[in-house]
Amino acid sequence: MLSLGADIREDLTHTIINVRYELRKHFRRKRIILAIALALIIPMMFYIIPKVRNVDFASTSISFMSNSLAFVSYLIIISAAMFAGDAVSGEFEKRTALISLSTPQRRSSIFIGKYVAALLAVYAIIAFYFAIVCIEVLGVYGLGGIPEATGKSFLLCLLYASAAVSMTFFFSSILKGVMTSTLLSFFTFLMILPIVTVLLQVGNVDPWFIVTYSAGLMTDVFVQEPAFSGGEGGRNRAMNAFTQSTPNFTVGVEVMAAYAIIMFIIAILIAVRKDVE
Amino acid sequence: MEEIAIETRNLSKQYSQGVLALKDLSIKIKRGQCVGYLGPNGSGKTTTIKILTNLLKPTSGQAFINGIDVNQFPKEALRPVGSLVEVPGIYEYLTSHEMLSYFGKIRQMSSKDLDRRIKEVLALVKLSEVEHKKIGSFSTGMLRRLAIAQALLHDPEILIMDEPVIGLDPKGMKDVRDIIHKMLQEGKTVFLSSHLLNEVAETCNDVILLDKGVVVSSDSVAHLISTKKGSKIDVSFLRTLTEEQCKRISSLDTITGVEPLGDQIRIIYDGKPETSSKILAQIVGLGVDVVSFAPQKVTLEDVYVSVMGDEKGVG
Numbered sequence: 057m058l059s060l061g062a063d064i065r066e067d068l069t070h071t072i073i074n075v076r077y078e079l080r081k082h083f084r085r086k087r088i089i090l091a092i093a094l095a096l097i098i099p100m101m102f103y104i105i106p107k108v109r110n111v112d113f114a115s116t117s118i119s120f121m122s123n124s125l126a127f128v129s130y131l132i133i134i135s136a137a138m139f140a141g142d143a144v145s146g147e148f149e150k151r152t153a154l155i156s157l158s159t160p161q162r163r164s165s166i167f168i169g170k171y172v173a174a175l176l177a178v179y180a181i182i183a184f185y186f187a188i189v190c191i192e193v194l195g196v197y198g199l200g201g202i203p204e205a206t207g208k209s210f211l212l213c214l215l216y217a218s219a220a221v222s223m224t225f226f227f228s229s230i231l232k233g234v235m236t237s238t239l240l241s242f243f244t245f246l247m248i249l250p251i252v253t254v255l256l257q258v259g260n261v262d263p264w265f266i267v268t269y270s271a272g273l274m275t276d277v278f279v280q281e282p283a284f285s286g287g288e289g290g291r292n293r294a295m296n297a298f299t300q301s302t303p304n305f306t307v308g309v310e311v312m313a314a315y316a317i318i319m320f321i322i323a324i325l326i327a328v329r330k331d332v333e
Numbered sequence: 334m335e336e337i338a339i340e341t342r343n344l345s346k347q348y349s350q351g352v353l354a355l356k357d358l359s360i361k362i363k364r365g366q367c368v369g370y371l372g373p374n375g376s377g378k379t380t381t382i383k384i385l386t387n388l389l390k391p392t393s394g395q396a397f398i399n400g401i402d403v404n405q406f407p408k409e410a411l412r413p414v415g416s417l418v419e420v421p422g423i424y425e426y427l428t429s430h431e432m433l434s435y436f437g438k439i440r441q442m443s444s445k446d447l448d449r450r451i452k453e454v455l456a457l458v459k460l461s462e463v464e465h466k467k468i469g470s471f472s473t474g475m476l477r478r479l480a481i482a483q484a485l486l487h488d489p490e491i492l493i494m495d496e497p498v499i500g501l502d503p504k505g506m507k508d509v510r511d512i513i514h515k516m517l518q519e520g521k522t523v524f525l526s527s528h529l530l531n532e533v534a535e536t537c538n539d540v541i542l543l544d545k546g547v548v549v550s551s552d553s554v555a556h557l558i559s560t561k562k563g564s565k566i567d568v569s570f571l572r573t574l575t576e577e578q579c580k581r582i583s584s585l586d587t588i589t590g591v592e593p594l595g596d597q598i599r600i601i602y603d604g605k606p607e608t609s610s611k612i613l614a615q616i617v618g619l620g621v622d623v624v625s626f627a628p629q630k631v632t633l634e635d636v637y638v639s640v641m642g643d644e645k646g647v648g
Contacts, residue, residue: 057409066408066441073438077427084426154421155483158386159439160411332388333348 070161074169075176078143082177087138091177094131095185099124103192117193117201121209122278124189128182128213129271133245135181136220140174141238143167144228144327153332163328171225171320178217186210205277212274215312219267220245222319229323229330267315270308277305337400338364338491338522339385344394346380346546354380355546357394362524367517369533369554370526371637372543378526379419381543382495385524386416398491412440415489417480417497425469429460429479432468433486440487454482457512459505473500481509492516494525498532510536534633542640550640557636564604565629566612569597571622581619587612604631 058066082088102124106113114120144167147153157163186206193201224241231237249268256263263269303311339362346355355377362368370378383389384396387407396403401410424432430451437447455461458478463471468479477500484492492513498506506529513523513536527533533540534554542550550557573596574582582598583591587608590601602608609628616623 057406063408069441070439073435077424077435080431081424081426151420151422152424154388154418155423155480158388158411158414158416158418159436160408160414161439162408329390331390332383 067162067165070165071169071172074166075173078170078173079176082139082173088177091131091135091138091181092184094134095181096188098127098131099185099188099192102189103196113196117197118203118205118278120196121189121193121203121206122275124192125209125213125275125278128185128274129216129268130246131181131185132178132213132217132220133242135178136174136217136224136245137238137241139177140171140221140224141228141241142234143170143174143225144323144330145231145237146228146234148232148330148332149234157332164324167229167324167327171221171324174221174225175218178221179214182210182213182217186213203278208277209274212277212309212312215309215316216267216271216274219312219315219319222316222323223267226319226323226326229326264303264307265311267312270303270311272303273305273308276302336364337361338366338398339493339524340397340400341381341385342395342397344381344384344396345392346377346384346389347392353546355384355391355394358543358546358548360541360548360551362522364522365517365520366539367513367523367525367537369537369540370524370543371530371533371540372526373641375545376543377546378543379495380546382416382418382493382524382526385493386414386418387411388418413490414493415484415487415491416493417484418493418495420477420496420499421480423468423471423476423479426467428465428467429455429482430464432479433483436483436486442487450486450488454485457485457508458482459508474502474505477501478505481512485512489521491522492524494523496527497525498527498529506532530633530637540633542637544641554633558631558633561604561631561636561639564602564631566600566602566609567594567597567625567627567629568600568616569624571624574598574621578619578621582616582621585612585615587615 102120103113114123142149147156147166156166190202190206193203220241223244224237227237227240227244228234231240245268249266253263253266253269256266339360341358341360344355344358345353347353354375358377358381360381370381372378380389381396384391385398385403387403387410390404398410398414403410424435427435433451433454434447437450442450451464452461455464458481460475460478460482463475468476471479481497484494498509501509510532513525516523523537525533525537537554539553540551540557541548579591579598582588582600588600588602592599592601600612602612613623613626616626
């Protein structure tokens with residue numbers, strides 16, 4: 057038997073190997089092309105359409121930036137579903153679990169590796185999206201055009217992506233089919249949670265605990281007032297159809313972090329206990 | 334080192350649908366043994382193998398590899414094991430080399446050893462020419478060979494295989510048989526389930542017959558065959574026997590039964606060579622013209638049928 061230290065080192069090595077091979081999977085499949093295409097085309101539209109129509113760009117770089125980022129939540133949801141949807145269910149549905157789970161490594165090393173790889177793939181797509189938007193801002197507004205809140209927005213996007221990946225990973229661990237877990241993730245983020253949010257608001261209940269509501273912070277950070285104090289919301293609220301009011305910044309961050317951590321832990325606990333029948 | 338390589342103690346498994354696949358199963362496989370695991374469909378063979386390879390958790394009881402509880406310490410227990418369970422899916426986006434590299438790295442093989450072993454095992458399963466080709470384009474037989482290569486990559490001390498020759502052509506079956514023989518010569522332990530009884534008879538020294546999750550027989554192949562009652566002799570005659578001649582043959586004291594077999598008859602007797610010789614003399618003495626007199630070897634299939642009954646196939 058290995059000593060505790062050696063055992064942990066070995067687990068870590070296994071996790072890293074799994075991350076590498078899972079990333080290789082993501083980058084070799086056609087879905088990466090779709091994600092990159094979306095990350096390229098969506099922000100490019102905000103540059104190309106005004107140029108083609110010969111209309112002025114937004115008056116400030118902040119407006120341009122927040123307009124361009126209004127759709128980043130969709131990209132996050134699509135990427136999370138594509139990269140994490142098959143993380144657990146795929147192993148069972150495609151019967152690769154028969155070969156991978158009978159090796160001398162902890163199941164947690166395999167599934168944590170898959171989770172981290174999905175997270176890195178989604179982060180890479182978000183980074184690419186932000187890079188495109190920043191290049192556009194530099195092109196239109198010059199070197200000083202990048203808004204101060206860009207970094208904060210980027211970090212919030214990564215946090216929301218973590219929550220989305222964790223939720224998708226959870227669906228993948230409880231369901232048997234890849235398609236089911238991927239679709240359930242889509243519908244949860246694009247329909248179910250937004251509908252619940254609206255219904256809660258209709259009932260005059262603050263939907264602070266709904267992660268898609270917290271996602272509004274990703275663009276709200278560009279709005280000075282009254283974005284962080286709750287209330288009516290920023291100028292891009294109309295484009296982000298998820299919510300009608302603005303989440304509190306601290307609470308929103310905590311909610312997204314809580315979804316990311318709790319869903320990840322539950323998913324791992326379920327995945328490592330699954331029988332390969 | 335433990336004398337017992339594989340052991341199960343009172344192993345039971347009930348699936349969520351309520352099916353009881355194993356009932357207090359206790360088996361022991363000694364180091365260096367090759368044991369065939371036989372039984373009809375649903376007898377619990379794959380369930381046992383899945384528990385031994387940590388793919389399933391038992392409802393109760395324990396499974397051990399080299400004395401280490403597989404369920405409690407899977408990482409340690411599975412270190413010396415190479416396994417092939419059912420028909421696994423293979424990562425189609427990888428090449429053969431990349432897939433084997435993954436499993437080698439997980440087993441902490443050094444890069445030098447790994448490259449050497451990948452070439453060796455791919456040559457062993459006749460896949461050298463597709464080492465750097467994507468697995469997605471492979472045929473079923475090639476996938477099966479690659480899965481076998483994966484099981485052999487780290488030169489395992491214990492090989493556990495579930496239907497290893499399924500999907501292979503006759504040459505592939507022979508290759509697998511040769512690999513197993515080589516492993517046995519090196520003192521390794523092999524535990525395999527197969528529906529091909531002849532494969533098991535040619536490969537394994539011992540067999541465990543399982544039915545409804547319970548061991549119904551466990552012995553060496555040679556002993557099971559030698560103790561099998563009711564050996565057969567197929568006899569053909571120059572002219573079709575009359576009813577009277579048939580009756581006279583059936584009434585011989587050396588014969589326990591006669592079955593018509595087309596133009597021939599099949600005689601059931603005690604299997605002793607001296608009895609066989611006496612039967613021949615007795616039939617000739619009855620004045621019938623014997624064309625051929627062919628005592629049949631008892632096969633593992635005969636043993637299987639006699640233990641399990643005619644209606645149970647090997648699954």
